[in-house]
Amino acid sequence: MTRKSFTAVTNYLDDHKIHIDQDEFELQLEGHPDFPSLLAFSDALNFFNIENYSFRIDNDEKDILPEDFLALIEGELAVVNNKEHTITVNGSPSEDFFSKWENIILIIDNYEEQPRTKSKLKNGSVNWGIAALLFLFLFAYDSSHLTLKLIFVATGLIGFIFAYEAYKKTHGKGTFIPVGVCRSDYLNTDCDLVFNSKKWKIFNKVDLSEISLLFFTSQLVCFILLSLIKNIEFFFEIYRYGLFAFIPIASLSLFYQIFVVKKYCPVCMVIIASVCIQLVAANLIFFTDKKMDGNAAALFFIGCFGSLMALVNFRTKNRIAQKNENTLKRNLKFRRNYQFFKNNLSLQKRLINEDFSSAFVFGNENADQTLTFVTNPFCKHCKEFYPVFLKLVKKYSDELRINIFFDVDLSRDDLDNRTVHINLTNIYINSENKIEFLEALNGWYEVQGYSENKNGWYQKYSKYFGSSEHALELLRGHEKWVSSNSVHFTPNIFMNDSEYPIQYERADLEFFIPEFLSENYN
Known part of the structure; x- marks a missing residue:
């Protein structure tokens, strides 16, 4: 696939009133290790939170084709409109579409627009x-x-x-x-x-x-x-x-x-x-x-x-x-090559303490693969990575066991620090839907350091605050786990028992999860 495919995808997005930064889209696309494959286009769309799906459809199933979609035709993606039994390809009528296409289509589902795109249009x-x-x-x-x-x-x-x-x-x-x-x-x-x-x-x-x-x-x-x-x-x-x-x-x-x-x-x-x-x-x-x-x-x-x-x-x-x-x-192409990443991952520090019993657990508790996130409610770099982490929880919760540990020092003479850790832990313990904890942590990242905005956060989640006894017990487990594994900075990530390589951007993690799930490091 070449620039014709790029033009077809961007025009397809325009038809659906989806406006993205085309230069950044091209950058993500051509930086993909598998460019110019269909997977590269799909992953580049995922980068912009544009959910998309590819399907293989036989000619005898053509009646189920949507009104508009992207199709592979002679190795290139093209915009196809299928209305009133008339097929147009890239705006031109096509009578031989079903003899040329490769029976593969790509469609979008929903879209969450990136703030930077809005800003660019506004400027x-x-x-x-x-x-x-x-x-x-x-x-x-x-x-x-x-x-x-x-x-x-x-x-x-x-x-x-x-x-x-x-x-x-x-x-x-x-x-x-x-x-x-x-x-x-x-x-x-x-x-x-x-x-x-x-x-x-x-x-x-x-x-x-x-x-x-x-x-x-x-x-x-x-x-x-x-x-x-x-x-x-x-x-x-x-x-x-x-x-x-x-x-x-x-x-x-x-x-x-x-x-x-x-x-x-x-x-x-x-x-x-x-x-x-x-x-x-x-x-x-x-x-x-x-x-x-x-x-x-x-x-x-x-x-x-x-x-x-x-x-x-x-x-x-x-x-x-x-x-x-x-x-x-x-x-980007080099850095996002999974084989290079895997080789680098195998050389990283390994966990000594693999007891996750005190962790905040999300996703599939019985999954073979684990992703462990070590954070701190007052860590600015954690705040920057957290949206990516939430995206991974949402997308791979059926296939991954996801653990969260707080890097907490309970001996520290800082009442505010201790109170925030206890309150967040109580939200995890007392909420029926554990997703509320993730939302609460996200909300805390938004107000951290701005005392005038904290009252609203406390009012919203105060119903979960209670005895600190159970919360402190869990936090001691966090403190012990972090100390025994010599975790000295946040955010820190472990994929199974291997530390995420510091040479890689934390946001790049989402590019490696699909292939990570297909392998077993144990």
Whole structure:
């Protein structure tokens, strides 16, 4: 599976109104040891808390297919819509779907959106809001030639957006453009083929997406600068004739698409249409000419040169980021390789005391495999790892015995510390549903160190507080277990009797549990 599968999955998520950070999704995907397998895509979706399932379905069972799903077709994932007995693949009708597919589908169930994705979308909305306010201010500041200004700003912004999307496509990044538009047999479109094809030597050295991005960036910057000195006529005078230089570039692009690649690129068409509209408007709509103004010429030069420097800097940073990302992907793939992890795990410290009778136990008490988590209610690093731990408890409670020990020192002269440990232990002892203890610990991590927020926590769980005798008995067992196994830091994790390697991130644990469950270290 290649980028076609990546594009299909991201478009499938978009169709379901599931918005994720595509760069991070790609990072998790390509960092997977089994990339580009179906398992890699499934695990990458799990990373974003997107529950997904794969099924093998025979052709005689096709009546049970859902309305939309991802299917393996000739080694690639594709978005399939199955409505009113009509099959479309990636937006195009397909009459031979059942002769090409590999009888494997991937569907999503439910989704818990990551906060960072919301933040990224919010920041993007704020940026566009600021840009809109800026141009509204400029129109109010100088209302002359308003029609021409509106045309240039609208087409300039559209051209900039699509030039940036073209740049991302050229450099292998995700885009908001639906796959059914950018790649369709019915429309004879294929953006990736047009951008990445090197059938002409000129395109090996010239990046038209960068030229387009520079053109529209400099245009918008110069528009703003010349509007501020109320000499927008100078701007239009230059573009009245300067835009004619774009005609051979547009003609070259169209010829390349029609006769060389024989596919169309909707992104390129939008860019060409934007410039053509500007060219027609600048030559047909009347505006007052102004004589050469030294200040205007200087600002125009500054705008163009500044845009060029910004693009060069952007390209340099993008190349460095791409290099770092590729290095990180290689490191992730190495680090998440289970065989390497298993070899490393076998070299770690072993438990001396395997008496788990005093532990807080969750999951399957009779399971062959155990996962032991050593924590401290006042540990900030434990707070960071705890969401991953809760996810593992929820997902593998039928297959794992999960133990929790507190790293507690009962001889310590700290009443608050002692009280918190006793209260949490009483919640575990007295609650009928032990999941309440996990929720209480999660709640405590949220308020730890913030005394003004603790009252609500105490009120919520005070019904479980009682005699400290039984709680102290359990905590002494925790203290003895931690001391006899020489646990000196938290969070600490043991997989069966082996300590989780300190070289690995705690959050990486979830990548190893499936294969860990399939083996027996005893």
